[in-house]
Amino acid sequence: MKKLAVIPGDGIGPEVIAEGLRVLSWFQRERGIEFEVWQLDLGAERYLRDGTTFPAELRDEIATSCAGVLLGALGDARVPNFEHARDILFGMRMGFDLYANVRPVRALSDRLVPLRGRTARDVNFVVFRENTEGIYAGIGGQLRRGSADEIAINEDINTRKGVSRIIRAAFDYARRTGRTRVLMSDKSNAMRHAHELWQRVFHELRLDYPEIEARHLYIDALCLELVRDPSQFQVIVTNNLFGDIVTDLGAALQGGMGVAASVSSNPDHPERVKLFEPVHGSAPNLVGRGIANPVATVLCIGLLFEEFGFVGAAHELEIAVRATLEAQETTADLGGSLSTSAVTDAILARLAQPAPA
Ligand code: IPM
Ligand code: MN
Numbered sequence: 001m002k003k004l005a006v007i008p009g010d011g012i013g014p015e016v017i018a019e020g021l022r023v024l025s026w027f028q029r030e031r032g033i034e035f036e037v038w039q040l041d042l043g044a045e046r047y048l049r050d051g052t053t054f055p056a057e058l059r060d061e062i063a064t065s066c067a068g069v070l071l072g073a074l075g076d077a078r079v080p081n082f083e084h085a086r087d088i089l090f091g092m093r094m095g096f097d098l099y100a101n102v103r104p105v106r107a108l109s110d111r112l113v114p115l116r117g118r119t120a121r122d123v124n125f126v127v128f129r130e131n132t133e134g135i136y137a138g139i140g141g142q143l144r145r146g147s148a149d150e151i152a153i154n155e156d157i158n159t160r161k162g163v164s165r166i167i168r169a170a171f172d173y174a175r176r177t178g179r180t181r182v183l184m185s186d187k188s189n190a191m192r193h194a195h196e197l198w199q200r201v202f203h204e205l206r207l208d209y210p211e212i213e214a215r216h217l218y219i220d221a222l223c224l225e226l227v228r229d230p231s232q233f234q235v236i237v238t239n240n241l242f243g244d245i246v247t248d249l250g251a252a253l254q255g256g257m258g259v260a261a262s263v264s265s266n267p268d269h270p271e272r273v274k275l276f277e278p279v280h281g282s283a284p285n286l287v288g289r290g291i292a293n294p295v296a297t298v299l300c301i302g303l304l305f306e307e308f309g310f311v312g313a314a315h316e317l318e319i320a321v322r323a324t325l326e327a328q329e330t331t332a333d334l335g336g337s338l339s340t341s342a343v344t345d346a347i348l349a350r351l352a353q354p355a356p357a
Helices: 015-033 044-050 057-066 080-093 159-174 192-206 219-228 239-255 293-305 311-326 338-353
Strands: 001-008 035-039 068-073 100-106 124-129 140-143 151-154 179-187 215-219 234-239 261-265 274-278
Touching: 001 015, 001 080, 001 274, 015 068, 015 311, 015 338, 044 080, 057 080, 057 239, 068 080, 100 239, 124 239, 140 234, 151 219, 159 179, 159 192, 159 234, 159 261, 159 274, 179 192, 179 219, 179 239, 192 215, 215 219, 219 234, 219 239, 234 239, 234 274, 239 274, 293 338, 311 338
Parallel strands: 001 035, 001 068, 068 274, 124 234, 179 215, 179 234
Antiparallel strands: 100 124, 100 261, 140 151, 261 274
């Protein structure tokens, strides 16, 4: 049986993960989808209790025994500088070499699209965010800390291997899913060394995909175009930092942070463990109030089904989620008045209804 490690983590993480697991249980019970759930006590509480962040033995056990990891959220004001969270989050993204962070930006209801005159049909693209290097690589340092002459540096790491594999993953995905357009975004006009590499690699690799329209926009222009007309995009590939930023913009286009899901994988090693995470953070201001939106995590369960070939279940779940969003059976961030668990109840109730003839 496939094993799924579950890290509820910090803030609203445990609240939304509990709801995601209720949905998973429903499919286990009603559709015979088998996953063994392995709950892991990692996060700020654990770190404050005994100093544990992400032990190497645990990392290795996840790598060898798990098909997936479901992560809630990380980040806690009691742990300055995100210390524990970096070990855990980057320990998985980089430690497992999960270079493709795939973030679908898909509006599931017209109601959720914030742009005047646009409908859900206009917001349907996928961001391929490079997930193992760039500015997130952690190379840098500080000099003369705290003085007036202080220097702080983070290096932007771009390797030919890293750039090539994420661009190729984006083109392969487009080809596999019948999409016809791939856009690469960088800032090569300003970052002439690091991002010129992206330009060159993109222009080399596009030749292998003659049927796909390959386009480039600088990241600032992409932000403008995403708001002006999101319907022009199908697949966007970019570096780690720009992918982080642009997927928050994407989340806004699809209804907010409460509905954005993601999966990280290594497309060169599909057998390797995959990481499923809602895009939102730990949202400390929502903790313990029963108002966190579980939909992003529920959509992560949908991505889990897709990744492991349970296509029918993924489809069924999507229909149920769409229906609840349409009916405004949502938390307050999406205009509804339901609690976190009542949203899941609504989704489960829709799942249990016989499909319309
Ligand atoms: C995300 C988050 C993380 C990131 C943070 C929590 C480090 O914003 O997954 O988008 O920047 O990757
Ligand atoms: Mn982010």
